[in-house]
Amino acid sequence: MDFLxxxxxxxxxxxxxxxxxxxxxxxxxxxxMALQWGVMNIINIAQGDLVILGGYIAYTMYLAGxxxxxxxxxxxxxxFFVGWALYxxxxxxxxxxxxxxxxxxxxxxxxxxxxxxNFIFGADVVVxxxxxxxxxxxxxxxxxxxxxxxxxxxxxxxxxxxxIYMKKSRLGRAIRATAQNARAAKILGVDTEKVxxxxxxxxxxLCGIAGALIAITLTLHPYVGLPYTVRSxxxxxxxxxxxxxxxxxxxxxxGLFEEFADYILGTEFRIGAVFMLLVFILVYRRFKLSKxxxxxx
Amino acid sequence: xxxxxxLFITFxxxxxxxxxxxxxxxxxxxxxYIVLGAAISLTxxxxxxxxxxxxxxxxxxxxxxxxxxxEVQGKKYKFEIIYYDDESNPKRAAQLAERLINQDGVKYMLxxxxxxxxxxxxxxxxKYKIPMVEANGASRSLFTKGYKYLFAxxxxxxxxxxxxxxxxxxxxxxxxxxxxxxxxxDAFSQDVRLxxxxxxxxxxxxxxxxxxxxKELNDxxxxxxxxxxxxxxxxxxxxxxxxALTAIRQxxxxxxxxxxxxxxxxxxxxxxxxxxxxxxxxxxxxQWHKNLSYKxxxxxxxxxxxxxxxxxxxxxxxxxxxxxxxxxxxxKDAFERAxxxxxxxxxxxxxxxxxxxxxxxxxxxxxxxxxxxxxxLFQVRCKGDTCENKVVAPTKWASDKFYHPIPKxxxxx
Numbered sequence: 001m002d003f004l005x006x007x008x009x010x011x012x013x014x015x016x017x018x019x020x021x022x023x024x025x026x027x028x029x030x031x032x033m034a035l036q037w038g039v040m041n042i043i044n045i046a047q048g049d050l051v052i053l054g055g056y057i058a059y060t061m062y063l064a065g066x067x068x069x070x071x072x073x074x075x076x077x078x079x080f081f082v083g084w085a086l087y088x089x090x091x092x093x094x095x096x097x098x099x100x101x102x103x104x105x106x107x108x109x110x111x112x113x114x115x116x117x118n119f120i121f122g123a124d125v126v127v128x129x130x131x132x133x134x135x136x137x138x139x140x141x142x143x144x145x146x147x148x149x150x151x152x153x154x155x156x157x158x159x160x161x162x163x164i165y166m167k168k169s170r171l172g173r174a175i176r177a178t179a180q181n182a183r184a185a186k187i188l189g190v191d192t193e194k195v196x197x198x199x200x201x202x203x204x205x206l207c208g209i210a211g212a213l214i215a216i217t218l219t220l221h222p223y224v225g226l227p228y229t230v231r232s233x234x235x236x237x238x239x240x241x242x243x244x245x246x247x248x249x250x251x252x253x254x255g256l257f258e259e260f261a262d263y264i265l266g267t268e269f270r271i272g273a274v275f276m277l278l279v280f281i282l283v284y285r286r287f288k289l290s291k292x293x294x295x296x297x
Numbered sequence: 298x299x300x301x302x303x304l305f306i307t308f309x310x311x312x313x314x315x316x317x318x319x320x321x322x323x324x325x326x327x328x329x330y331i332v333l334g335a336a337i338s339l340t341x342x343x344x345x346x347x348x349x350x351x352x353x354x355x356x357x358x359x360x361x362x363x364x365x366x367x368e369v370q371g372k373k374y375k376f377e378i379i380y381y382d383d384e385s386n387p388k389r390a391a392q393l394a395e396r397l398i399n400q401d402g403v404k405y406m407l408x409x410x411x412x413x414x415x416x417x418x419x420x421x422x423x424k425y426k427i428p429m430v431e432a433n434g435a436s437r438s439l440f441t442k443g444y445k446y447l448f449a450x451x452x453x454x455x456x457x458x459x460x461x462x463x464x465x466x467x468x469x470x471x472x473x474x475x476x477x478x479x480x481x482x483d484a485f486s487q488d489v490r491l492x493x494x495x496x497x498x499x500x501x502x503x504x505x506x507x508x509x510x511x512k513e514l515n516d517x518x519x520x521x522x523x524x525x526x527x528x529x530x531x532x533x534x535x536x537x538x539x540x541a542l543t544a545i546r547q548x549x550x551x552x553x554x555x556x557x558x559x560x561x562x563x564x565x566x567x568x569x570x571x572x573x574x575x576x577x578x579x580x581x582x583x584q585w586h587k588n589l590s591y592k593x594x595x596x597x598x599x600x601x602x603x604x605x606x607x608x609x610x611x612x613x614x615x616x617x618x619x620x621x622x623x624x625x626x627x628x629k630d631a632f633e634r635a636x637x638x639x640x641x642x643x644x645x646x647x648x649x650x651x652x653x654x655x656x657x658x659x660x661x662x663x664x665x666x667x668x669x670x671x672x673x674l675f676q677v678r679c680k681g682d683t684c685e686n687k688v689v690a691p692t693k694w695a696s697d698k699f700y701h702p703i704p705k706x707x708x709x710x
Contacts, residue, residue, distance in 0.1 A: 014522045022516065115340070123344040125538040127546055127571055134550050141525075145550035218515040219542050223342045227513040262519035268482060268509035270519075 010141045015259040021148045023255025025213055027248045028155040029228055030235035031162070032206035038241035039179040039199045040095050042102040046110040047232055048225030050204050053113060054079050054211025055220045056121050059128045062215070068128035071212030072154050076205035083204025087197040095196055110225065117222040130216040151213035158209055162202075163244055175199055179241075227271075234278050326638050330377040331367060333628070334403030336393040336418065341385025343410050346565065346617050350410045350433055352610050353621025354378055360595050360605075361625060367632045374632075376625065383409055387417035394421040403427070404640055407624055410617070412436030412454070412485045419447050428644045430627050432620040435584075437488040440664030447665040448647050450623045450656065454485050455492030456672050457582040458533055460690055461559035462496035464580075464674070465531040468557070468701045477506035477529035477555075479520045479544075481536035489535045489561060489582075505529055510536050517543055521553050531557040538566035549575035549706075556702030559674075564615050569677045569684035577679045578703040581686065582672055585616040585656050589673065589694050595626060596655040623656035676700060 033047050044050075057078055058071025090109060094102045132146035166172035177185040178195045186192050210228075214220065235254055239246035254274065261273035326332070335354065338347030355378075361367065362375040379401055383390035390409055397403040398421070406422050408415050408431020415434025419442070422429040428446045435454040439447065465474045478493055480486040497504055505527050508520045514536055521544075524532055532555040534544040541562045548558070549572070563569075563581035587599040596602040602622070606614035627650055632638075635646035651660045657670035674690040676699060687697035 011522055011526055015519065018518045018522075118340065118342070118344060123342050123346075125542050125566060127542055129572075134552055136552070140552070143525075143551040145547075147550070214515075219539055219546070221342075221539060224513065224515060224539075227515070259519055263523070266508065267479070267517075267520055268511070271511045271513060 010138060011263065013138065014142045015263055016256060017142065017144060018148075019256035019259035020252050021144070021152045021255070022258070023252035024152040024155045024248070025210060025217075025251075026228075026231050026235060026254060027251025028159060028206055029210045030232035030239070030251055031159065031244060031247045032203035032210075033232045034236045034239065034241050034243070034247055035175075035206075036199050036203040037236060039175055040091070040196055041099065042091065042095065042106070043099065043233070044203070045103060045106040045229055046113060046225075047203075047207060048228030048230075049110045049113040049117075050079065050083070050207035050225075051211040051214065051228045052220060052222065052225045053082070053117060054208030055215040056117060056211070057208065058212035058215040059121070059126055059220055062128035067130070068212065068216050069130055069150065071128075071215060072158075072209050075208035075212040076158075077208075079208030079211075080201040080205040083201040083207075084197050086204070087200040091200055092193070092196065110229075114222050114225065121222065123222060125219050125221045127219050128215040132216075145217070147217045151217050154209065154213060158206070159244065159248065162206075171195070171198055231274075234274065237278070238281055326374065327377070329366075329372075329374055331374045331405070331632065331638075332401075332403055333376060333378045333405050333407050334381075334394075334397035334401060335378055335407040336381045336383040336390045336397070336409050336414070338385040338410050338414065339380075339382040341383075343385040343414070346433070346615075347385070347410045349615050349617040350621045351380065352606070353432070353614070353618035354407060354625060356606060356609055356618070357595070357622035357625035360622075361629055364595060367629050369632055369636055369638065376629070378407065379403060383414060385411075385414070387414055390414045391417045391421055394418045398422075398425045398427055404638070405429075405628065405643065407621075407628075408432055408434055408449070412439065412488075413483075415439060415447075416484070419444055422446055426640055426644075428631075428640060428647055430624045430631075430647065432624040433617060435488070436484045437491065438484060440662070440666040442664075444665055446644055448627070448650075448661050449666050450627055450654075450659055451584050451620050451667060452670055452672050453666045454488035455495065457489045457492060457561055458535070458559050459492045459496045460672060460674055461531065461533065461557070461580055461582070462493060462500060462502065464690055464699065465557050465559075466500045466502065468699075469530060473501040473503065474530035475527075476502055476504045476531050476533060477524045477527065478504060478533040479506070479508040479510055479517060479536070479540075480534075481510045481514060481540055482512060483537075486535040486537070486540075486561075493533055510540065514539060515543060516547075518547055518551065521547050521551050524555065525551065525553050529555060531555065531559060533559045535561040538562050541566040541568055542571060545572045545576045545579065552706040554703070554705045558703060563675075563677065564686065565617070569679075569686060573682060573684055574679050574709075576677045577684060577709075578700055579677045580689070580699075581675050581677070583616055583675055583686075584670075584672065585619045586673055586675060586686070586688050586694075587614075588688055588696050589657070591653055591655050591657050593626060593652075593654045596622065599655050602655050619656045623654045623659065626654045626656075627652070627659055674699075 054075045057075040058068045062068040094105045130147045135144045174190045174195050178192050235250045239250040262270045337351050358376045366373045366375045381393040406427050406429040410433045412434040415431050423444050430448045432450050435451050437453050437455045480490040506523050541560050559580045561582050568576045587603040589599050592598050631646040635642040659667050660669035662668040675686040676689045677684050678687050689695050689699035
């Protein structure tokens, strides 16, 4: 193996920037997952499929002649209601149950969504053109697609807005209270049912934003949702629940790790390397926890 | 329930069973119909190409039936196809093949869509000695297993882009070239890769980047950055429609300059429509193009086929449809030469097929692959905002000159 990346150091800059920009997008999806996992104790397998559905909303707008970037505003609004409806129809029946039941339920939702999207939008791979052009750095040797920069900026803006909303608004406070102790929150007059529905809606809206961004930066296909679910799952496991800075950092870290694994180990080990990392982190965490437990004894 | 009723029910069911088994044993030829079976992906991830395949089959059945059908032992027969939806799932496809053969009594099969599904069905048809003419499984491994009842009208996958390397060497003044390649890790794309390796060896060319793209591929920025840094003479990408669309998007965004870009699945990805000018100059492997000058008496020329297909289904036929139609022409020819409905006789007739169809010449090699038809390459060329696929190789069919090298992004408007 020739380790091209060390021969041409400029590639490191390229890899780092690509990784970070992609990681920010993953972090947004992961934050949605962390939020509803923390609040409702549900692992949403359909997360990636909600993302793709959001992407198709932007793509539909693109087909209708509207610039797909408007999708980052329209798509979350539509997706919020999709999420809300999904909660009322399915999730509220599994919310207090065993984790396994909710995984099964969301797995079922994922399949239904995939088939529906296949039915409505067809099985073809599609892209929406943003025509944003490219930014060249370092004498044209590093290229940054403006669409990727756009997607990172939008993700960051939405994340900041969400943090402020969670801190300041009434609903945000109610969501945080429910996450801490649902029973106590209920006793103190929080309508937890509404909080759950809103949380699921917000999660779906975040997926909608990410989907619209994916439509203009990557490609859409009814069956590519799962990798997004897996990546966000990983980020959440590493970062923990309800901790946005940690989610952002671990998202970017994952993006970076993937890019560098690609250069050093080869593209075929890219996904494999990510899974190896996951195993390593889980083992390491367990190791640290067991130490803590010994101390407590 | 008294004993008499029980006996009666048993009796009725026994008769029904007998009748059903009788009808199935005659189902291969039902009255004036020759019944063919096919499992097709009507839902699932291959559903668009599955539908193209089905449309191709149906158009050919209609045409052959209208033009007198199939003549066996002095009697005219018509084609009829029993379809099942395999949900793009290999396991399901194999089950359905069993069902077609055992329950529906089908004695002749048409192939499904994709190499993977054909691979799942071939062992079944082989087991029951059912001749299968398939039109959408190009993977080389299908033709190296020694299958005796499998016949493919299309060129095998390893031939897809070999021509492109020859072309690159030719443009380089006969000198070896530097090749960068990225292939998805699935049976089909890896077969295309083997073809490139052969061509590289033959021409003494060097492969400087050899990336294997993951199945969940949606980003190949890293591969393209490597390409940018190493400046190869030709970049080869194959990863189905997703690979083609991702590559073009990111090559344009990252302004990667390569003298030559060769790909597969351009027309299935509707590259020129989805990416417009960004896809210009991409060189694409294709099984068929309407401008080729092959002919037959059922569909006439490729252009005529294109017109008839559009009239019937409202869209231009991709090569997946054309090759599917050709499969039925092959069956008709084989039945008439065999002059029998005996499975082995039909198989022997298939084996000695040598014919021209609008889709190309067809002659089966020892493994069942079509050895008589070369792959063609077309290049995406744009006039203003409308882009078209122009055949550039092999020279015999070329309608346009191959544009080489690709102008740098800084010189493209």
